Amino acid sequence: xxxxxxxxxxxxxxxxxxxxxxxxxxxxxxxxxxxxxxxxxxxxxxxxxxxxxxxxxxxxxxxxxxxxxxxxxxxxxxxxxxxxxxxxxxxxxxxxxxxxxxxxxxxxxxxxxxx
Amino acid sequence: xxxxxxxxxxxxxxxxxxxxxxxxxxxxxxxxxxxxxxxxxxxxxxxxxxxxxxxxxxxxxxxxxxxxxxxxxxxxxxxxxxxxxxxxxxxxxxxxxxxxxxxxxxxxx
Numbered sequence: 001x002x003x004x005x006x007x008x009x010x011x012x013x014x015x016x017x018x019x020x021x022x023x024x025x026x027x028x029x030x031x032x033x034x035x036x037x038x039x040x041x042x043x044x045x046x047x048x049x050x051x052x053x054x055x056x057x058x059x060x061x062x063x064x065x066x067x068x069x070x071x072x073x074x075x076x077x078x079x080x081x082x083x084x085x086x087x088x089x090x091x092x093x094x095x096x097x098x099x100x101x102x103x104x105x106x107x108x109x110x111x112x113x114x115x
Numbered sequence: 116x117x118x119x120x121x122x123x124x125x126x127x128x129x130x131x132x133x134x135x136x137x138x139x140x141x142x143x144x145x146x147x148x149x150x151x152x153x154x155x156x157x158x159x160x161x162x163x164x165x166x167x168x169x170x171x172x173x174x175x176x177x178x179x180x181x182x183x184x185x186x187x188x189x190x191x192x193x194x195x196x197x198x199x200x201x202x203x204x205x206x207x208x209x210x211x212x213x214x215x216x217x218x219x220x221x222x223x224x
Contacts, residue, residue: 042214
């Protein structure tokens with residue numbers, strides 16, 4: 001158990017819909033990272049928040065948004081869902097703002113299926 | 116864009132055999148990490164290598180960082196069914212970790 005929790009574990013929805021994925025980081029970690037893992041693209045970095053502020057942005061679509069709340073939990077919002085958004089979505093956390101040589105602790109993921 | 120190429124993509128061997136998987140790039144990295152991911156779980160960090168030529172051992176797993184810090188290898192001795200999983204290498208890019216596609220390893224009893 002990494003100490004990072006993600007809900008829900010599974011999510012099935014239809015094209016065009018909007019969903020919210022939730023992540024609680026390890027106690028004491030201020031950074032939260034979101035990743036998308038699909039069969040053809042591997043593990044892709046989406047976005048990072050550090051202590052409530054956006055820190056780094058990766059290959060995140062405009063239909064996707066995220067935020068980190070004062071209690072440090074984070075939510076990833078996916079809207080206007082398409083079939084190609086079906087994937088595993090992971091949240092990871094770390095203590096500091098930089099990935100340099102630091103360990104990220106990954107949650108168990110949310111499996112999103114768009115029908 | 117930094118790209119990490121892992122090979123092989125899939126590997127299925129018998130228990131007790133040795134194996135090596137590779138992570139290669141044309142870019143130089145300040146550090147490289149190896150993760151293992153089991154079905155239904157997130158990746159778990161195995162090791163971080165920082166110095167060119169560095170070798171780290173974790174029980175039956177040996178990790179090496181290339182002298183030029185462009186490549187790395189993971190060698191497993193006497194593989195066991197518990198080693199089954201997806202092995203991912205990751206390197207530090209600009210403010211983010213860049214992951215390879217992974218090597219899916221299956222150890223058959």
